[in-house]
Amino acid sequence: MKVSFEKEKLLAAIGPAASISQVKNTLTSVEGLLFECPADEKFGKITDDEKGLTRISAYDLEKGLRTTVDCKVYEAGNCVINSSRILQIVRALPDGEIMIETDEKSRAVITGGMSSFEIAVSPSDDFPAMPMFIGDKRFLIPQYAARTLIGRVIFAVAQNDQRAFFNGALMKVRGNLITMVGCDGNRLSLASYKLDEEIGDTDVIIPGKFLGELSRILHDSEEETEIIIGRKHIIFKIGSIYFFTRLIESNYLDYERIFPKSYSTEAYVSPVDLREALERASIISEDKLGGNNRSIVKLDFSDKEISISCVSSMGSIHENVTAAIGGNDLIIGFTGRFLLDALKAVPDDADRIRLRLNSPESGVCIEAGDGSRFVSFEGDEKKADGDEKFDFLHFVMPRRINHKE
Numbered sequence: 277m278k279v280s281f282e283k284e285k286l287l288a289a290i291g292p293a294a295s296i297s298q299v300k301n302t303l304t305s306v307e308g309l310l311f312e313c314p315a316d317e318k319f320g321k322i323t324d325d326e327k328g329l330t331r332i333s334a335y336d337l338e339k340g341l342r343t344t345v346d347c348k349v350y351e352a353g354n355c356v357i358n359s360s361r362i363l364q365i366v367r368a369l370p371d372g373e374i375m376i377e378t379d380e381k382s383r384a385v386i387t388g389g390m391s392s393f394e395i396a397v398s399p400s401d402d403f404p405a406m407p408m409f410i411g412d413k414r415f416l417i418p419q420y421a422a423r424t425l426i427g428r429v430i431f432a433v434a435q436n437d438q439r440a441f442f443n444g445a446l447m448k449v450r451g452n453l454i455t456m457v458g459c460d461g462n463r464l465s466l467a468s469y470k471l472d473e474e475i476g477d478t479d480v481i482i483p484g485k486f487l488g489e490l491s492r493i494l495h496d497s498e499e500e501t502e503i504i505i506g507r508k509h510i511i512f513k514i515g516s517i518y519f520f521t522r523l524i525e526s527n528y529l530d531y532e533r534i535f536p537k538s539y540s541t542e543a544y545v546s547p548v549d550l551r552e553a554l555e556r557a558s559i560i561s562e563d564k565l566g567g568n569n570r571s572i573v574k575l576d577f578s579d580k581e582i583s584i585s586c587v588s589s590m591g592s593i594h595e596n597v598t599a600a601i602g603g604n605d606l607i608i609g610f611t612g613r614f615l616l617d618a619l620k621a622v623p624d625d626a627d628r629i630r631l632r633l634n635s636p637e638s639g640v641c642i643e644a645g646d647g648s649r650f651v652s653f654e655g656d657e658k659k660a661d662g663d664e665k666f667d668f669l670h671f672v673m674p675r676r677i678n679h680k681e
């Protein structure tokens with residue numbers, strides 16, 4: 277194999293791919309990137325326009341990425357190159373043309389400018405077989421919309437919970453409405469987006485770690501990404517990139533049962549004012565040097581303000597946030613970080629939010645000032661299904677207040 281690339285284009289291709297395969301694995305080939313110059317049909321379907329390109333693939337047996345990059349092919353071939361090593365070398369080489377040439381001794385010479393590296397490579401036959409990029413359901417969604425949905429629920433997805441479904445986000449499609457749900461047992465987040473066309477019904481659970489990496493690849497643009505849902509995998513086609521993962525095969529929790537059916541206290545407040553107050557409270561409540569011990573942040577809903585206070589071994593804080601409050605006075609405690617994460621996921625253009633609470637034991641619903649389509653309380657109606665593209669709802673469980681705090 278002998279092929280040359282422009283450094284900028286090669287780096288743009290291997291950067292996202294290398295993040296997939298840099299996790300240590302018992303299979304050496306999984307820690308590498310498969311280079312096909314040009315694409316080889318035995319590693320997956322090709323089209324005529326791929327024959328003048330190099331195809332680069334990464335796969336860790338759970339998630340993977342495949343992309344193409346412009347190049348000049350002098351000698352056809354393929355090999356697997358360690359992802360960390362090739363990424364470091366390409367970054368270090370000067371701008372301009374980079375040449376990669378392999379020999380029969382499983383060595384690769386990588387040249388750029390006046391510099392030359394020689395590293396070991398693996399045969400392409402060692403690379404694991406990737407799933408076919410096919411599915412029963414395919415639809416398009418703007419990249420900014422997919423990125424927004426992920427950003428509004430990812431904070432509530434667990435990392436390593438024994439219950440598999442908590443480690444992923446539910447993507448629920450009903451007609452033209454996409455709803456994403458994240459829950460870790462302490463907080464629940466929902467976000468929805470209305471497509472222009474109906475695409476049918478489906479439910480899949482997407483691993484949270486994959487969604488975090490996908491969010492970094494997506495752009496805040498009107499350009500569309502194609503979503504392909506297969507039997508065991510979901511694929512996102514973003515330009516020339518296919519990014520895919522194995523789905524979590526489990527039933528998701530009946531999240532609608534979590535919401536209280538009534539409320540006794542409601543407050544309308546600026547999300548920015550409340551978030552900034554909680555950020556200041558976190559200076560006292562977050563014991564960053566002492567491990568996981570975190571003090572309770574208390575919220576007192578009374579009169580025309582929300583009083584926020586916290587006492588810990590580090591000191592204390594107390595401040596008030598102006599709010600329009602109706603119903604009963606209420607004092608409730610939270611893990612400050614959980615409440616703060618939910619407020620950070622509120623849309624930037626929201627000038628006010630509504631908090632609804634029932635008791636110190638039943639948590640808080642955080643929604644737009646005019647409500648949401650997700651939940652209705654006794655005496656209320658769900659928000660009308662109007663022309664709004666986006667909608668959201670966050671729910672945070674409380675902590676029992678120790679009267680000594």
